[in-house]
Amino acid sequence: MANPYEISKLTIRIAEIMIDELKLEDVTPETFDPEIDLIDEVGIDSMDLATVALVLRDEYGIVIDEDDYPKLNNIRRIAEYIREKMDDGKEEG
Amino acid sequence: MKAKAHHLKDAQKKTWRFSDLIGDPAVGARWEKVRRYFFLRESTYDMTNRCNIRCDGCYYFEGSKQFAHENKAPEDWRDLMKGEKARGITYVVLAGAEPSLVPDLCQVCFEEMPLGAIASNGLRPIPRSIDYKIHISVWGDDETSLSIRKAKDMLVRQIDNYQDDPRAVFVYTFTRENIDQIHGVMEVLARHGCKVTLNMFSSPVGYTGPLRHTPQSLAHARQTMLALISEYPENLLFSPYSAVAHTHIRGLHDLYSCSYPRMNSSTAIGLGRSFRQYRADLTWDRTAACCVPDTDCTDCRHYAAGSAVVTARLFRHASDPDTFRSWLDYVDTYLAVWVMGYEKGENLCDHMVAPPGHGLVDD
Ligand code: SF4
Numbered sequence: 001m002a003n004p005y006e007i008s009k010l011t012i013r014i015a016e017i018m019i020d021e022l023k024l025e026d027v028t029p030e031t032f033d034p035e036i037d038l039i040d041e042v043g044i045d046s047m048d049l050a051t052v053a054l055v056l057r058d059e060y061g062i063v064i065d066e067d068d069y070p071k072l073n074n075i076r077r078i079a080e081y082i083r084e085k086m087d088d089g090k091e092e093g
Numbered sequence: 094m095k096a097k098a099h100h101l102k103d104a105q106k107k108t109w110r111f112s113d114l115i116g117d118p119a120v121g122a123r124w125e126k127v128r129r130y131f132f133l134r135e136s137t138y139d140m141t142n143r144c145n146i147r148c149d150g151c152y153y154f155e156g157s158k159q160f161a162h163e164n165k166a167p168e169d170w171r172d173l174m175k176g177e178k179a180r181g182i183t184y185v186v187l188a189g190a191e192p193s194l195v196p197d198l199c200q201v202c203f204e205e206m207p208l209g210a211i212a213s214n215g216l217r218p219i220p221r222s223i224d225y226k227i228h229i230s231v232w233g234d235d236e237t238s239l240s241i242r243k244a245k246d247m248l249v250r251q252i253d254n255y256q257d258d259p260r261a262v263f264v265y266t267f268t269r270e271n272i273d274q275i276h277g278v279m280e281v282l283a284r285h286g287c288k289v290t291l292n293m294f295s296s297p298v299g300y301t302g303p304l305r306h307t308p309q310s311l312a313h314a315r316q317t318m319l320a321l322i323s324e325y326p327e328n329l330l331f332s333p334y335s336a337v338a339h340t341h342i343r344g345l346h347d348l349y350s351c352s353y354p355r356m357n358s359s360t361a362i363g364l365g366r367s368f369r370q371y372r373a374d375l376t377w378d379r380t381a382a383c384c385v386p387d388t389d390c391t392d393c394r395h396y397a398a399g400s401a402v403v404t405a406r407l408f409r410h411a412s413d414p415d416t417f418r419s420w421l422d423y424v425d426t427y428l429a430v431w432v433m434g435y436e437k438g439e440n441l442c443d444h445m446v447a448p449p450g451h452g453l454v455d456d
Contacts, residue, residue, distance in 0.1 A: 039362050043181070046352075046363035047131040050407040054111035066408055070361030 010079035017055050018075070022048050034075040052078075060086060107413070114417045123441060127424045130432065133208070135401070136177060137186040137384050139373045140198055144190035146214055146244045156298070156387035158189070161372035167201045173375055174205035181367060184431075185209035186384065186397070187225070189373075193217040199225075210431050212397075215251035215261075216244065226431055227260045233271035234278055241268075241304075248281060256285040262330065262430050263287050264396065267314045268294040268304035275317060283328040290330045290430045291318055293339045293394035297387050305392065308342055312454075315340035319445070330429045332440045334419035338403050338448060339394045342455045346390050348448045349402045349409075353383035356390055364401060400427040409449040416449065418442035 015032035018024060022044065038044040046069055053064040056078075062085040064072070072078045115121040142163050164170070177185070185206045192199050192211045196219060199211060203223045211219060215229035229251050232238055238247040255261035263282055265275055275291075282289050293314065296305045306314070318336035321329055341348055346356055357365040369377045370386055381387070384397040403423050410420035418441035429437035447453045 039366075045131070045134070045367075046405060047128075047407060049362070050405075051128070051131075053408055054411050058110045058112050064408075066406075069363075070359055073361075 007079050011075050014075050014078050017052055021051050037073050039073050109413050111411050123421045130428055133184045134182050134367050135184040136182045136369045137188055138371045139189040140187050140192040140195050141190050142373045143194055146242050158372045161374040163373045164375050167197055170198050170201045174202055188212040193219050196220050199223050215254055218254040226433055228262050228264045231263050231265045234274040237271050252285050256287055263289045264292050266292040266294050269306050269310040272313050272317055283325050288330055289328055292396040295395045296389045296392045298389045311340045330426055330437050332422035332426050333445045334423045335426050337445050338399055344391055344393045345398050345402050349406050351402050352405050354379050355381055355383040415442050415446045419446040
């Protein structure tokens with residue numbers, strides 16, 4: 001079960017990475033709606049997601065499968081995805 | 094057995110951080126240079142169903158798109174381009190059968206969409222006011238062109254029309270039969286200061302003729318490409334990794350998973366969502382939508398396909414310095430070929446690197 005505190009920290013950090021990497025304007029990590037559709041409403045494409053995925057790989061040591069990109073269409077989903085992968089990693093370890 | 098050996102080697106590799114990969118100043122600068130173009134989202138358009146020559150193995154005259162009724166109304170094209178812009182398309186490729194026969198329609202597209210390329214046989218000059226890249230197809234020396242394309246003195250006429258034109262890129266397509274002819278053709282094009290890139294003949298569905306590649310011709314083309322890169326650094330827009338990706342015994346789909354709608358059913362993101370290939374009657378068909386429809390997917394090594402398919406695999410290539418540099422060289426090459434004003438830098442990786450998960454030749 002995901003820890004809500006961790007998820008909220010994660011969403012802020014993912015928002016920060018998105019803003020930095022994709023040079024998004026008019027939004028801050030705190031005002032970035034974790035439910036907003038990144039593809040339809042923010043206009044993020046697969047190359048953008050791949051870039052963000054590389055930074056997340058560095059930070060959390062998790063690999064985001066390219067086949068999973070379509071599911072990761074908002075920040076909350078990305079945060080949950082990372083949490084699940086991190087939990088899986090712990091179990092395996 | 095061989096496949097296992099590769100996976101084992103992959104598993105034993107050090108894991109590189111992305112920040113370390115781009116920490117090298119030359120690599121970091123190139124990354125920043127190419128990523129500014131990640132906004133490009135293409136679709137392609139057949140402008141006519143006519144051509145002033147007829148080539149063996151032509152993609153256009155395979156399949157049903159050649160029978161589409163031509164829409165010649167500039168206002169319909171303008172409306173189409175406006176609609177395309179509204180749905181997020183930022184780059185257009187005007188192709189089949191021969192766009193130079195309808196310059197007025199090309200002009201309308203350019204007015205609405207300032208970024209794009211035209212695929213032409215180069216026999217009719219396209220007005221300079223249409224500031225798209227122009228890809229001029231070359232299929233061998235003039236003797237070969239006469240036999241395959243039934244057109245005399247093609248190269249001379251193409252050079253007359255396009256030398257000193259910053260829009261022009263000559264695209265030499267290697268078939269099984271014309272590999273060695275590139276030397277003479279390249280010498281002439283370089284003497285006239287022309288820019289050149291390389292392409293591989295990719296068979297139309299059902300094509301079994303003499304142009305189709307064999308393992309031997311793929312290997313020969315690869316060695317020839319590598320030699321040309323060193324011989325013509327000023328004129329040739331290409332990289333060692335481009336040679337690997339396009340002459341591998343496995344086609345582009347096998348190596349990278351093609352992301353065009355024809356081979357990718359997902360409409361969630363990327364090309365599967367945005368790409369359309371319009372016929373001359375302005376309709377499109379998702380089941381056929383790719384930049385080279387009616388090409389046999391197992392034999393697809395087409396330069397236009399690779400531009401999108403290899404580029405989309407950023408994540409897989411950010412694994413180690415050589416693989417990432419090779420990918421950057423590939424993207425840098427593709428941007429220089431397709432985008433007006435984009436200058437190719439020196440290749441960052443001077444040797445061949447295997448596609449992720451594969452060997453250099455086969456796994
Ligand atoms: S022909 Fe090439 S680009 Fe087109 S769908 Fe097949 S593999 Fe992809």
